[in-house]
């Protein structure tokens with residue numbers, strides 16, 4: 001496994017660490033001074049009671065106030081071919097936002113994301129159709145990922161086997177699945193093809209121990225062909241087992257980026273988790 005150069009730990013107020021470029025490896029994702037800002041309309045206008053609404057009318061504030069949430073604040077790093085990067089941090093530190101931005105689902109307020117190839121975001125909320133059967137979702141999911149009908153047919157059995165649903169469930173609507181079953185099927189579909197950049201957001205959190213073991217093996221397999229894999233997870237064991245590098249986000253900024261064991265040790269010490 002290629003060595004990832006480590007960056008120094010920084011305090012909250014200090015500027016974020018310099019990006020260390022490794023010219024011997026092929027860059028797959030370049031994130032350059034990325035800022036993501038959400039705009040929340042209606043925020044800051046009190047508790048939304050009739051009285052506050054009346055005040056707004058009297059003050060001729062027709063539009064509710066808008067609040068900005070600066071979720072990612074100047075994040076920069078380079079992910080190289082073969083990297084499996086765990087993204088960790090406390091609730092609200094910006095992990096999911098960073099993944100969505102890499103997937104191209106959120107426009108940067110400043111800076112940019114450059115990827116080699118097409119990023120695929122595999123999240124617990126991945127867009128499968130709840131009212132359709134698992135069977136139909138496999139076919140639609142594969143076609144949506146760009147597989148041909150022949151490739152879809154060839155992959156079908158492997159997907160069903162990997163999802164390992166209870167007998168018969170593959171013909172039932174996904175609305176009848178437990179959250180764990182849905183997550184397994186989504187993961188199985190996404191794992192059916194190789195991805196240039198694979199982004200996994202807590203997808204494995206709902207699986208049982210056996211599924212977690214199998215999905216870890218699958219991620220390692222995907223890693224061989226993928227450009228880079230990103231994994232957001234609260235379960236540090238899972239990150240430790242799967243990733244060769246970890247980015248620790250703190251209030252939208254990179255606190256540390258480097259070797260998995262060292263970053264997790266520093267994070268555990270700082271947060272007591």
Ligand SMILES: Nc1ncnc2c1ncn2[C@@H]1O[C@H](COP(=O)(O)OP(=O)(O)OP(=O)(O)O)[C@@H](O)[C@H]1O
Pocket residue numbers: 038039040069070071089090091092093094095096097098
């Ligand atoms: N759609 C949204 N609109 C407004 N603010 C948002 C939205 N999504 C996230 N945020 C805010 O952006 C910040 C980062 O959220 P994000 O979900 O990226 O954090 P996270 O590290 O993934 O959190 P968690 O561990 O709880 O999943 C938080 O302050 C959150 O409240």
